[in-house]
Amino acid sequence: MTRAGKALPDKRLPATHDSLAFGVPSSAPGTMYALVSSGGLAVPPREGRTVLFGRNRPEVHVCIGEDDRHISRHHGRLVHRDEQWWVGNVGRRPIRLPESRLLFTDEEPVPLTEGYTPLFIRGSGGREHLLELYVAGRDGQRRGAGRDEATTPPRTWRLTTTERLALTALGQRYLRHEAGAQPLSRREAAACLDRLRPGEGWTIKRVEHLLLGVRGRLSRAGVPGLTREEVGEPVGNALNDNLFRELMVSTTLVPPDLDWLHED
Template sequence: MNTESLARDVPRAAPGAVVALAVSGRISVDPVEGRSVRFGRNRPDVEVCVGETDPRVSRQHGLLTRRAGRWWVTNTGRLPIRLPKTRWLFRDEDPVPLPDGYTPLFIRGSHDREHLLELYVAGEDGHHPATRHSAVTQPPKRWRLTPDEHLLLVVLGQRYLLHEANPQPVSRQHAAEILNELQPDAGWGVKRVEHMVADVRARLSAAGVHGLLREEVGEPVGNALNDNLLRELVLSTTLVPPDLALLDPIS
């Protein structure tokens, strides 16, 4: 069984080079401006073969391009490419820059198969970061919220904190009703809920959190913006299950 993975070990490469690994093999490409690397199903016409037995993968499904001192990934195939942090890259969308280090790309094929293309962009020293087995564990970046924002987001995200299988945000109307029960004199209404949540999304988006703006998720938006917000708050431990105690007065 081939257990090679760029997540575990990366060969030394020139600073800025990209290493690409699929089931079919591995290549390393130096950071030459304008250089491109094609990947997809049609082995004779691509540099990295991905999903060669799966007809749902496009013959040329994507492209890595060196431009302006960075590597960029473009989708040229029919199916979207899934990137980390639940981000999707569709055909004809703007290329996405790759950060230094490890990035896995996934293409969903036939019968729920997922084809993996591992990428690694070498940093300034051209090698894998040094191991840090005994280093002090870094705490997650918790986002600063006002007391009112914190209470509102616990109400809005209570299903996430309850570990439901497919949680969704509580509706704005229902959130306002719960908040009015908790704080009868605080003047909670749907508009206040909307504005406060929008302010938090804007603040986190400005700090680099993806998926909190309409143009980043596409139409129809539905609950996507608040879903992405609540997942970020839970993953960063800004909201944690013990926060549900704030709802005890109405339970």
């Protein structure tokens, strides 16, 4: 199949486009945005409209995993029917949806809800390729915005480059939208970072220091649930779980941050 005969997307998104986790501009209800690291597109709704994604750039609308032969040439499709967008898998490897749901080859397509949906496809060497999707709601903006209200963005917390790297390693299960996500242990995160960035002094103590620093800073700024006094005993992993949920909800950390963990 070639591009000939396929409806062209109305708007291309550049590689520099912000993560769709930050939301989208005011758009016609049902407009579907699709974004990968090399760019993407925005497609208005229309019955039967189809968007193909996979690694064969000349034959798909969104090219994902172009240099990874574990990704199929045509890996999946997004189709608009019955006033809704649906995602289907036609590739060899499953597509992972939020909450660790796997969509297998030729399985019944899954409807997309309004708002943000990240999809992951496992490639070579354990790498996971991210396809971000966003379906504009009936108000054309973020979910939760009133019809006549401007969208209020969440407060995003400032992190240093080193903090972002450490928190991405610790919170990678949250960024992958895994079911029942919990942070990696400090030992696991330090080992991950030392493998990716040898010689930079990644130790358990360094990861712990960065984690406690961010948690303390956000607590002092008014984020609840980040101290033992608030949570009570037994604390378990509640403090860090609360931290990562705040970092996700505030879009301080977004799924494209996982690129920090990719080996060169």
